[in-house]
Amino acid sequence: MSTVIEQIEQSIAKLQSGAVKKNIGTIRSLADGVAKVDGLSDAMYNEMLEFPGGVIGIALNLEEEEVGSVILGDISQLKEGDEVKTTGKLLSVPVGKGLLGRVVDALGNPVDGKGPLESSETYPIEKLAPGIIARKSVSQPLLTGIMAIDSMIPIGRGQRELIIGDRGTGKTTIAIDTIINQAQINKVGLASGDADFRPVYSIYVAIGQKNSNVARTIAVLENAGALEYTIIVTAPAADNPANQYLAPYAGAAMGEFFLQNGMDALIVYDDLSKHAVAYRQISLILKRPAGREAYPGDVFYLHSRLLERAARVDEKNGNGSLTALPIIETQEGDVSAYIPTNVISITDGQIFLETDLFNQGIRPAVSVGLSVSRVGSAAQIKATKQVAGKLKGELAQFRELAAFAQFGSDLDAGTKAQLDRGSRIVEIFKQPAFSPQPIEVLAGILWGVQQNYFDSIDVSKIMDAATSLREFLTTRKDSLLTEIRTKAKIDDALEADLKKALDEWKTTFSA
Amino acid sequence: MALDKQIQQLAKVFLEASMEEGSISASRVTEVLRYIEENSPRHQIAVLKAYQRFVRIELEKHIAHVESATDLSDSVLENISAAMSTRYNRTIKAIASKNENLIAGIRVRVGCDVFEDSIANQLSALQSL
Numbered sequence: 001m002s003t004v005i006e007q008i009e010q011s012i013a014k015l016q017s018g019a020v021k022k023n024i025g026t027i028r029s030l031a032d033g034v035a036k037v038d039g040l041s042d043a044m045y046n047e048m049l050e051f052p053g054g055v056i057g058i059a060l061n062l063e064e065e066e067v068g069s070v071i072l073g074d075i076s077q078l079k080e081g082d083e084v085k086t087t088g089k090l091l092s093v094p095v096g097k098g099l100l101g102r103v104v105d106a107l108g109n110p111v112d113g114k115g116p117l118e119s120s121e122t123y124p125i126e127k128l129a130p131g132i133i134a135r136k137s138v139s140q141p142l143l144t145g146i147m148a149i150d151s152m153i154p155i156g157r158g159q160r161e162l163i164i165g166d167r168g169t170g171k172t173t174i175a176i177d178t179i180i181n182q183a184q185i186n187k188v189g190l191a192s193g194d195a196d197f198r199p200v201y202s203i204y205v206a207i208g209q210k211n212s213n214v215a216r217t218i219a220v221l222e223n224a225g226a227l228e229y230t231i232i233v234t235a236p237a238a239d240n241p242a243n244q245y246l247a248p249y250a251g252a253a254m255g256e257f258f259l260q261n262g263m264d265a266l267i268v269y270d271d272l273s274k275h276a277v278a279y280r281q282i283s284l285i286l287k288r289p290a291g292r293e294a295y296p297g298d299v300f301y302l303h304s305r306l307l308e309r310a311a312r313v314d315e316k317n318g319n320g321s322l323t324a325l326p327i328i329e330t331q332e333g334d335v336s337a338y339i340p341t342n343v344i345s346i347t348d349g350q351i352f353l354e355t356d357l358f359n360q361g362i363r364p365a366v367s368v369g370l371s372v373s374r375v376g377s378a379a380q381i382k383a384t385k386q387v388a389g390k391l392k393g394e395l396a397q398f399r400e401l402a403a404f405a406q407f408g409s410d411l412d413a414g415t416k417a418q419l420d421r422g423s424r425i426v427e428i429f430k431q432p433a434f435s436p437q438p439i440e441v442l443a444g445i446l447w448g449v450q451q452n453y454f455d456s457i458d459v460s461k462i463m464d465a466a467t468s469l470r471e472f473l474t475t476r477k478d479s480l481l482t483e484i485r486t487k488a489k490i491d492d493a494l495e496a497d498l499k500k501a502l503d504e505w506k507t508t509f510s511a
Numbered sequence: 512m513a514l515d516k517q518i519q520q521l522a523k524v525f526l527e528a529s530m531e532e533g534s535i536s537a538s539r540v541t542e543v544l545r546y547i548e549e550n551s552p553r554h555q556i557a558v559l560k561a562y563q564r565f566v567r568i569e570l571e572k573h574i575a576h577v578e579s580a581t582d583l584s585d586s587v588l589e590n591i592s593a594a595m596s597t598r599y600n601r602t603i604k605a606i607a608s609k610n611e612n613l614i615a616g617i618r619v620r621v622g623c624d625v626f627e628d629s630i631a632n633q634l635s636a637l638q639s640l
Contacts, residue, residue: 020628023625038623
């Protein structure tokens with residue numbers, strides 16, 4: 001009983017405490033969502049400031065006599081001379097598994113009309129990335145379900161792989177395919193009851209996009225059954241630049257929850273070009289000095305500190321990972337512009353999508369020559385390495401030869417054979433949107449390519465043949481696929497089984 | 512932007528010229544104003560406005576605005592003045608004003624620091640629990 005009385009006394013004591021010290025300031029000017037506040041001498045960088053009416057702002061410019069603050073709420077009720085208080089808190093967002101299947105804004109408030117979030121924990125949106133000691137090199141694959149990527153530009157858990165290309169080249173589709181593939185793998189893995197299975201949760205951050213596009217993405221994920229493993233953070237084009245600037249950091253904080261609790265997560269930033277534009281807008285309004293293309297001097301740091309938060313940590317730190325797929329939109333294929341070169345240099349590789357390939361009907365329009373994965377091959381499973389080892393080189397050679405071949409008709413037999421094979425590989429890698437393929441199917445098809453099963457088929461029928469083989473393997477050779485998945489390599493016994501299966505398929509397929 | 516910076520820098524120079532033993536001196540301010548009038552620096556009005564703002568901020572650092580629901584005696588004000596002067600290590604003069612919204616208690620503001628022990632503040636703390 002005495003403890004209860006003590007508790008009540010402590011509560012009373014808290015309320016009876018003497019003078020409370022606060023740090024205040026007054027709004028000196030207010031324009032374009034930015035307030036210049038006199039005073040606030042104790043304000044910290046990125047601290048939440050409390051404006052009248054419960055409106056929240058962030059201190060972004062700390063000057064000698066004033067503070068530049070970006071306002072996150074409705075500014076219509078604010079006026080010059082209003083009192084502003086420091087809160088002593090950094091901006092935080094709710095995190096946890098309760099957010100899976102939900103759509104939230106940059107501040108973590110639900111915007112999907114499904115009621116309040118089931119989350120009791122919050123993480124600060126700005127956090128230092130894991131250090132060198134806590135990190136571990138990339139060693140586990142993150143399968144996108146896209147044959148061209150999984151075979152030639154493999155991605156590992158904890159990697160940062162940039163998706164770059166002009167508008168309308170299928171950048172978002174690759175990211176969505178990857179999210180759908182994680183959901184499909186999660187379903188199979190969790191149903192198998194394998195204790196070692198590690199599901200990958202996804203976070204999709206939409207920055208400066210049209211609401212209709214975001215709604216379409218949500219619908220695609222919902223139809224594919226992937227929304228239950230995904231958190232969507234949205235700061236649409238109509239949102240103020242401050243929210244667009246904060247959204248990726250909020251998403252990263254949500255991803256860090258999985259990383260720090262020994263789980264694996266994938267985060268897609270769609271896209272960082274618009275993020276840089278939103279930051280430029282804020283910086284210019286805050287009167288920070290403008291540099292190249294009017295971006296502020298710290299635009300590199302803006303993205304480096306965000307992408308460094310993607311990591312694979314060692315067992316001592318929970319063995320979790322956060323893989324990042326940032327997206328950059330180029331103008332007229334110019335990868336040497338300011339923001340693209342910055343992000344290319346920060347990431348561990350890039351998937352470059354070409355407009356020409358897209359228009360030729362080669363989808364996904366991955367440019368094999370310009371795309372690279374710097375660390376992912378370490379994470380690639382042996383089965384894929386065995387069947388796809390030489391494909392990238394063959395395809396790159398084909399593209400080069402094809403460019404020369406169009407000038408002359410007299411080609412030697414060797415070149416003709418190389419062109420013939422190349423055009424078949426190009427056809428094999430064509431894949432419709434939102435239909436990621438399991439890695440065992442990919443291994444089976446590419447083994448067929450390696451063993452020349454497609455050489456006798458007309459190039460125009462290759463896609464049909466690949467579809468037919470896929471169906472044959474999934475419907476009639478399920479045990480074989482399971483064996484490839486579990487063994488993760490093609491040994492002699494498996495090779496014999498594959499040969500038997502493909503011979504059987506070849507007799508049934510009529511080109 | 513560069514122009515704005517130049518104006519602020521010039522105003523800062525004038526502010527430094529107005530200081531004597533760590534506080535604003537009325538005679539020096541008069542001299543600075545005469546100098547500005549005689550020499551007419553570029554963007555004179557903007558410079559004067561920035562100068563006025565800096566002087567106001569500086570003066571505010573030496574004043575403790577004491578708000579209370581009831582009138583305070585001179586001895587209380589003297590005590591507050593002495594306590595604040597010790598805390599900030601500069602001479603601070605207390606100026607009293609009445610604020611019935613506090614219900615009871617006191618609110619002291621020095622520059623951008625506010626020290627508050629009032630019923631209104633405790634009620635708002637209760638409300639936010």
